[in-house]
Amino acid sequence: SGYVTLDIGYKNTGATKSAITFLDGEKGILKYRGYSIEELAEKSTFIEVAYLLIYGELPTADQLKDFQYQLSRHTLVHEDMKKFFDGFPQRSHPMGQLSSLVCAMSAFYPDSLKSNQTAEEVNLSIVKMLAKMSTLVSWIYKKSLGHPYIYPQNKFDYVTNYLHMTFGQRTEQVEIDPVIVSAMNKLLILHADHEQNCSTSTVRIVGSSDSNIYASISAGISALWGPLHGGANQAVIEMLEKIQEDGGDTDKWIAKAKDKNDPFRLMGFGHRVYKNFDPRAKIIKKACDEILEKLGVNDEVLEIAKKLEEVALKDPYFVERKLYPNVDFYSGIIYRALGFPTDMFTVLFALGRLPGWIAQWKEMKENKEPIGRPRQIYVGETDRSYVELDKR
Numbered sequence: 001s002g003y004v005t006l007d008i009g010y011k012n013t014g015a016t017k018s019a020i021t022f023l024d025g026e027k028g029i030l031k032y033r034g035y036s037i038e039e040l041a042e043k044s045t046f047i048e049v050a051y052l053l054i055y056g057e058l059p060t061a062d063q064l065k066d067f068q069y070q071l072s073r074h075t076l077v078h079e080d081m082k083k084f085f086d087g088f089p090q091r092s093h094p095m096g097q098l099s100s101l102v103c104a105m106s107a108f109y110p111d112s113l114k115s116n117q118t119a120e121e122v123n124l125s126i127v128k129m130l131a132k133m134s135t136l137v138s139w140i141y142k143k144s145l146g147h148p149y150i151y152p153q154n155k156f157d158y159v160t161n162y163l164h165m166t167f168g169q170r171t172e173q174v175e176i177d178p179v180i181v182s183a184m185n186k187l188l189i190l191h192a193d194h195e196q197n198c199s200t201s202t203v204r205i206v207g208s209s210d211s212n213i214y215a216s217i218s219a220g221i222s223a224l225w226g227p228l229h230g231g232a233n234q235a236v237i238e239m240l241e242k243i244q245e246d247g248g249d250t251d252k253w254i255a256k257a258k259d260k261n262d263p264f265r266l267m268g269f270g271h272r273v274y275k276n277f278d279p280r281a282k283i284i285k286k287a288c289d290e291i292l293e294k295l296g297v298n299d300e301v302l303e304i305a306k307k308l309e310e311v312a313l314k315d316p317y318f319v320e321r322k323l324y325p326n327v328d329f330y331s332g333i334i335y336r337a338l339g340f341p342t343d344m345f346t347v348l349f350a351l352g353r354l355p356g357w358i359a360q361w362k363e364m365k366e367n368k369e370p371i372g373r374p375r376q377i378y379v380g381e382t383d384r385s386y387v388e389l390d391k392r
């Protein structure tokens with residue numbers, strides 16, 4: 001029809017019906033498949049939550065064991081994929097590497113290109129995507145250090161295996177601190193899904209053209225890279241470091257964020273949907289205090305973050321606009337304490353968000369949704385006649 005509703009930025013447009021994640025921005029509620037994020041972050045593991053998001057139910061002990069077994073069978077990546085790592089400049093951004101590597105998987109696992117895949121074939125693509133992502137993410141980190149890649153080991157669970165490939169060494173067995181395993185599980189759970197955000201909508205819209213799983217997830221990774229979305233976790237730490245170098249004057253930086261002639265925004269503040277608080281930020285702030293204490297890390301940047309939050313929460317500019325710390329405000333401080341370099345932070349967000357992207361992609365396919373294709377209101381020139389080059 002000729003009737004088009006204009007909603008730039010899709011602020012009020014529902015693009016799908018979904019049974020995965022419930023979010024109430026006014027009340028600060030986030031639930032995966034009906035389970036509150038607070039309870040899952042406290043009691044569950046990342047891989048259990050991945051199962052819940054993708055298959056709709058918490059797994060039984062047998063289902064979990066089988067899922068873990070399937071994942072560990074597929075963690076190896078094709079040896080030729082290592083050639084990509086040789087080609088990337090050592091300091092190239094990990095998100096650019098990740099999105100390219102994930103898209104390239106379609107060349108190595110072409111079964112994903114088959115249209116009309118059976119449910120078993122779709123499931124195998126899902127398992128491969130999840131399993132191999134952890135290997136790629138850890139190898140990107142090893143590449144940045146110039147260290148040899150560590151191969152996955154089937155005896156470890158998903159998160160431990162990832163940490164082993166990241167912080168392990170080739171020649172000796174390195175014990176992964178249980179504090180780090182538990183912190184990583186919590187962080188990944190908190191990032192696992194967030195309904196129709198920018199990257200997830202991208203995954204669904206790319207997948208709606210019947211693109212394969214790797215191409216769809218790769219597009220989601222590209223969307224997540226931006227500092228207004230997942231890239232905010234890197235931007236927050238860079239901002240806090242800048243404030244620290246500048247003498248720690250938080251009032252000055254709050255004033256900059258309020259100044260409409262200054263492009264600076266307080267990174268890690270504000271959210272499209274949460275207008276009272278971000279429940280993930282509440283959990284992360286608490287976890288951040290606990291983890292830093294357990295690891296014996298004293299980070300000055302944490303003090304600056306707390307001071308910024310305190311000042312901003314009292315400032316009418318932020319109060320009127322309902323701007324609160326979001327999930328990215330404190331996550332980077334934990335990643336830093338765990339020893340990750342700043343430019344790896346958004347890759348860790350991607351690792352966490354992967355089960356959500358997969359669940360949403362699968363739901364979109366199962367719902368047999370039509371190709372995503374927004375309309376527009378045309379505001380350009382009408383009816384012009386072509387002018388020859390020598391007459392322009």
Ligand code: CMC
Nearest residue numbers: 227228229230232257265266267268269270271272321326
């Ligand atoms: N610092 C200063 N002013 C802000 C900020 C901020 N961080 N965020 C929003 N505003 C102001 C904005 O200038 C506008 O003011 P006015 O009404 O006077 O023009 C008002 O608040 C509304 O902002 P908006 O940009 O229209 O809101 P949005 O829903 O389009 O954007 C956002 C949401 C998250 C992109 C934005 O708040 C932002 O840029 N925040 C900083 C980046 C960030 O932390 N992103 C991570 C989001 S959470 C993780 C994720 O899910 O990706």
